Amino acid sequence: MTKKLWGGRFSQDSDAQAWALNASIDFDQRLALQDIRGSLAWASALQHAGILTDAETQEIKAGLESIAEEFQEDRFAFEPMDEDIHSAVERRLTELIGPDAGKLHTGRSRNDQVVTDFRLWLMEHIPQLDIALAGLQSALLSRAETDIDVIMAGYTHLQRAQPILLSHWWLSHFWPLQRDRERLAELTSRTAVLPLGSGALAGVPFPIDRHEVATDLGFLSVSSNSIDAVSGRDFVAEFLFCTAMIGIHLSKLAEVIILFTTAEFNYFELTDAFTTGSSLMPQKKNPDAFELTRGKTGVLIGNLVSVMTMLKALPSTYDKDLQEDKVLVFHSFDTLTQTLPVLASAISSIQVNAETMLAAIDDNMLATDLADYLVDKGVPFREAHTVVGQAVRQALDAEITLSELPLETYVQISPAFSNDLYAVFDAGNSVARRASIGGTAPQAVAQQISQAHNALEAMQSNTLLEV
Ligand code: ARG
Numbered sequence: 001m002t003k004k005l006w007g008g009r010f011s012q013d014s015d016a017q018a019w020a021l022n023a024s025i026d027f028d029q030r031l032a033l034q035d036i037r038g039s040l041a042w043a044s045a046l047q048h049a050g051i052l053t054d055a056e057t058q059e060i061k062a063g064l065e066s067i068a069e070e071f072q073e074d075r076f077a078f079e080p081m082d083e084d085i086h087s088a089v090e091r092r093l094t095e096l097i098g099p100d101a102g103k104l105h106t107g108r109s110r111n112d113q114v115v116t117d118f119r120l121w122l123m124e125h126i127p128q129l130d131i132a133l134a135g136l137q138s139a140l141l142s143r144a145e146t147d148i149d150v151i152m153a154g155y156t157h158l159q160r161a162q163p164i165l166l167s168h169w170w171l172s173h174f175w176p177l178q179r180d181r182e183r184l185a186e187l188t189s190r191t192a193v194l195p196l197g198s199g200a201l202a203g204v205p206f207p208i209d210r211h212e213v214a215t216d217l218g219f220l221s222v223s224s225n226s227i228d229a230v231s232g233r234d235f236v237a238e239f240l241f242c243t244a245m246i247g248i249h250l251s252k253l254a255e256v257i258i259l260f261t262t263a264e265f266n267y268f269e270l271t272d273a274f275t276t277g278s279s280l281m282p283q284k285k286n287p288d289a290f291e292l293t294r295g296k297t298g299v300l301i302g303n304l305v306s307v308m309t310m311l312k313a314l315p316s317t318y319d320k321d322l323q324e325d326k327v328l329v330f331h332s333f334d335t336l337t338q339t340l341p342v343l344a345s346a347i348s349s350i351q352v353n354a355e356t357m358l359a360a361i362d363d364n365m366l367a368t369d370l371a372d373y374l375v376d377k378g379v380p381f382r383e384a385h386t387v388v389g390q391a392v393r394q395a396l397d398a399e400i401t402l403s404e405l406p407l408e409t410y411v412q413i414s415p416a417f418s419n420d421l422y423a424v425f426d427a428g429n430s431v432a433r434r435a436s437i438g439g440t441a442p443q444a445v446a447q448q449i450s451q452a453h454n455a456l457e458a459m460q461s462n463t464l465l466e467v
Pocket of ligand 1: 024028084110111114318320322323324
């Protein structure tokens with residue numbers, strides 16, 4: 001049996017099943033390149049602290065570089081005794097350069113090493129998630145531009161409420177993603193805090209320049225407390241909150257798209273490329289991509305709850321429970337980076353049934369506009385609301401629409417009505433009147449579209465700076 005990193009004080013072999021439970025190599029091998037980068041920086045730090053000679057440093061670095069190549073070219077050979085990525089890299093380094101490899105772990109513990117690797121991984125991968133989010137935002141923004149002339153029923157309580165522009169509705173799903181991206185950007189600064197140089201929990205007894213290590217690795221600052229550095233995982237919980245929130249935003253969008261594709265609504269049609277059939281019912285075309293988006297959100301929320309539950313009663317500094325954090329993060333990251341591009345393409349390919357959407361707007365949806373009309377005539381809104389309510393009642397009783405209710409009836413209800421009231425029954429006018437900032441009028445939406453473009457461009461240059 002190959003030697004374990006920590007085998008010195010042990011006289012018995014590990015139980016095979018306990019070993020399998022303990023090992024994290026199956027999932028933490030994703031940290032290989034970050035682990036090697038961390039080790040390269042640590043080798044320099046040890047050299048500058050006078051622990052490694054120049055020759056030893058060179059030898060160790062050359063060995064690490066060639067291990068990095070093995071990973072990049074997918075030819076790194078794992079051994080059954082590789083417990084985790086840190087031990088795998090150290091084992092391979094020993095094979096390549098011999099016992100000098102053993103000097104690299106001076107002053108370092110896997111406790112500060114793993115959290116350094118993990119933070120580095122997130123610093124590199126948050127921008128990837130950000131790009132995927134921007135892709136969906138662009139798809140929504142293009143839809144808003146294309147569908148600018150489409151008027152639809154806006155809903156509250158899932159009941160027809162007031163007419164809105166479809167563009168306005170698409171953009172209502174753009175802005176939450178903008179906030180998600182801002183949250184991720186803020187998280188980047190809290191993630192980029194260097195733990196390396198904390199040792200197992202108490203710090204390092206050698207004159208290591210931690211600021212130099214931080215700069216080498218692209219961290220923005222250095223942790224202030226070695227105990228907190230090896231045990232703190234709120235950056236993980238924050239990341240999982242961000243991903244859960246993104247999931248919730250996507251799920252809400254997916255849910256309504258599914259609804260709008262039903263025969264009952266018939267607002268949207270999905271193309272074959274983003275739907276699947278039924279093995280039994282030949283006529284079916286199912287919105288699977290959207291259903292899966294909605295379904296996967298359950299696990300995204302679950303991963304957040306899992307990590308918080310895991311953290312809530314950890315007694316000491318590093319506890320082995322913490323090993324599980326990576327599984328959750330990788331899973332949430334993979335879920336979103338797989339889902340977001342599909343969603344972006346599926347949304348771009350939706351066919352809009354503009355006529356059906358417009359036909360869903362009945363006179364009652366313009367009842368608020370009728371009350372606003374009375375307000376323009378000097379009637380207090382509260383009274384106008386009651387008056388229009390009476391008109392709605394009378395139209396319902398007579399089984400006619402509000403625009404079919406004769407002028408005499410209106411005037412009987414309130415003398416403030418006159419013949420110009422019928423101009424209110426035009427969804428286009430209703431929409432056009434709501435021209436306040438953030439409103440649904442075409443000119444307000446046009447402004448919103450240019451704001452959205454600016455927001456996308458500003459974030460894009462941020463991301464480029466960070467990478
Ligand atoms: N595989 C471990 C993890 O992912 C590395 C840290 C192990 N530390 C230890 N004291 N056993 O958390």
